[in-house]
Amino acid sequence: MNIACIMKRKSVRSYSEKPVTGEMLEKLAAYLDEMNHSEGVFGNKVRLQYLENKGGNEKLGTYGVIKGARFFVAAACKKAAYSLEDTGYLFEKMILFATDIGLATVILGGTFGRSGFARAMGLTEDEVLPVVTPVGYAGDGKSLLGRLIKSNAGNRKPWAELFFDSDFNTPLAENDEFAEVLEAVRQAPSAINGQPWRIVKEGTEFHFYSAGQTEMSRIDMGIALCHFEIAAKEKGFTGCFQVLDQKRDNNRKYLVSWVRR
Ligand SMILES: Cc1cc2nc3c(=O)[nH]c(=O)nc-3n(C[C@H](O)[C@H](O)[C@H](O)COP(=O)(O)O)c2cc1C
Structure with missing residues (x-):
C-alpha cells in the first residue's frame, strides 16, 4: 500500500x-x-x-x-x-x-x-x-x-480549508515538505464526501481535528489517519500518533496528533 x-x-x-x-x-x-x-x-x-x-x-x-x-x-x-x-x-x-x-x-x-x-x-x-x-x-x-452520488465524488475541498499552520487562521503553505502526505489525506473517501478532517501543523506536530458531527465522520477521521500514516512512511518521515492536550473549539473537535521523531 x-x-x-x-x-x-x-x-x-x-x-x-x-x-x-x-x-x-x-x-x-x-x-x-x-x-x-x-x-x-x-x-x-x-x-x-x-x-x-x-x-x-x-x-x-x-x-x-x-x-x-x-x-x-x-x-x-x-x-x-x-x-x-x-x-x-x-x-x-x-x-x-x-x-x-x-x-x-x-x-x-x-x-x-x-x-x-x-x-x-x-x-x-x-x-x-x-x-x-x-x-x-x-x-x-x-x-x-x-x-447521482458519483457526480460529486471527485470534488475535494481546497487545501486552504483543510490544512493550517500553527492556528486555524493561517492556511499551510502548499509547498510544505509534507504536501504529498497531506494530499493523500485530502483524497481520502468520506461519508457524503464531507471531508471532516482539519490538520494544524505546529513545528514537528500535526494536530488532527474533526469538523464532522456524525458517527460516520468518526469513521472518516480514522481513514484520514490511515492515509497520513501510509504516506508519511513512504516519504521517509518517522513519527507516531499521540493524544496531546489540545484546545477544542466550537466548530472542530481535537482527535489526536502525529508527532515527528
Ligand atoms: C464512512 C463512509 C460512509 C459512506 N457511505 C456511503 C453510502 O452509504 N453509500 C454510498 O453510495 N457511498 C458511501 N460512501 C462513499 C462516499 O460517497 C465516497 O467516498 C465519496 O463520495 C468520495 O468519492 P470516492 O470514494 O470515489 O473518492 C461512504 C464513504 C465513507 C468513507
Missing part, C-alpha cells in the same frame, strides 16, 4: 458477475485475518468478515445504490471509545489492500440493509456494524442513485 494506491482508489457502485476466486480470494482472506489481529491507533480491534449474498433470510441489500454486488466485507466493532475511528483506520487499510490487488470497493455506511448483514455476521449485543463494502470487479452499468 502506497500513495499511488491511495490516488488510484475510487468508489465503484457497479459490479460484474465475476466472483472473486482462487489466489485473489486467498490474498484477501489472509489480509482480513491480519486486520482482525491488528489494533487501530487507539488500541481497538475490528472484526472483518467476508460475506456472500445468497438471498433468502440473510439477504445482503444495498437499497439499489450498488449494482451487481454479491460479495462483501463487513466490519463490526465493540461499542467503545474511539472504536469507530479505529474501524475507519483498519477498514481503510483493507480497502487499499483490495485496491492494490485489483479489486473494486465502495465504503457503505448508510445505504445497506443493516439487519441482513448483522444476521449474516452474527453481530453480538456489544457490537455495532458501522460499514460494509462490496468487493469484486467493476461492472459497466451504474444504478441511477449511484450515478
Whole structure:
C-alpha cells in the first residue's frame, strides 16, 4: 500500500458477475485475518468478515445504490471509545489492500440493509456494524442513485480549508515538505464526501481535528489517519500518533496528533 494506491482508489457502485476466486480470494482472506489481529491507533480491534449474498433470510441489500454486488466485507466493532475511528483506520487499510490487488470497493455506511448483514455476521449485543463494502470487479452499468452520488465524488475541498499552520487562521503553505502526505489525506473517501478532517501543523506536530458531527465522520477521521500514516512512511518521515492536550473549539473537535521523531 502506497500513495499511488491511495490516488488510484475510487468508489465503484457497479459490479460484474465475476466472483472473486482462487489466489485473489486467498490474498484477501489472509489480509482480513491480519486486520482482525491488528489494533487501530487507539488500541481497538475490528472484526472483518467476508460475506456472500445468497438471498433468502440473510439477504445482503444495498437499497439499489450498488449494482451487481454479491460479495462483501463487513466490519463490526465493540461499542467503545474511539472504536469507530479505529474501524475507519483498519477498514481503510483493507480497502487499499483490495485496491492494490485489483479489486473494486465502495465504503457503505448508510445505504445497506443493516439487519441482513448483522444476521449474516452474527453481530453480538456489544457490537455495532458501522460499514460494509462490496468487493469484486467493476461492472459497466451504474444504478441511477449511484450515478447521482458519483457526480460529486471527485470534488475535494481546497487545501486552504483543510490544512493550517500553527492556528486555524493561517492556511499551510502548499509547498510544505509534507504536501504529498497531506494530499493523500485530502483524497481520502468520506461519508457524503464531507471531508471532516482539519490538520494544524505546529513545528514537528500535526494536530488532527474533526469538523464532522456524525458517527460516520468518526469513521472518516480514522481513514484520514490511515492515509497520513501510509504516506508519511513512504516519504521517509518517522513519527507516531499521540493524544496531546489540545484546545477544542466550537466548530472542530481535537482527535489526536502525529508527532515527528
Ligand atoms: C464512512 C463512509 C460512509 C459512506 N457511505 C456511503 C453510502 O452509504 N453509500 C454510498 O453510495 N457511498 C458511501 N460512501 C462513499 C462516499 O460517497 C465516497 O467516498 C465519496 O463520495 C468520495 O468519492 P470516492 O470514494 O470515489 O473518492 C461512504 C464513504 C465513507 C468513507
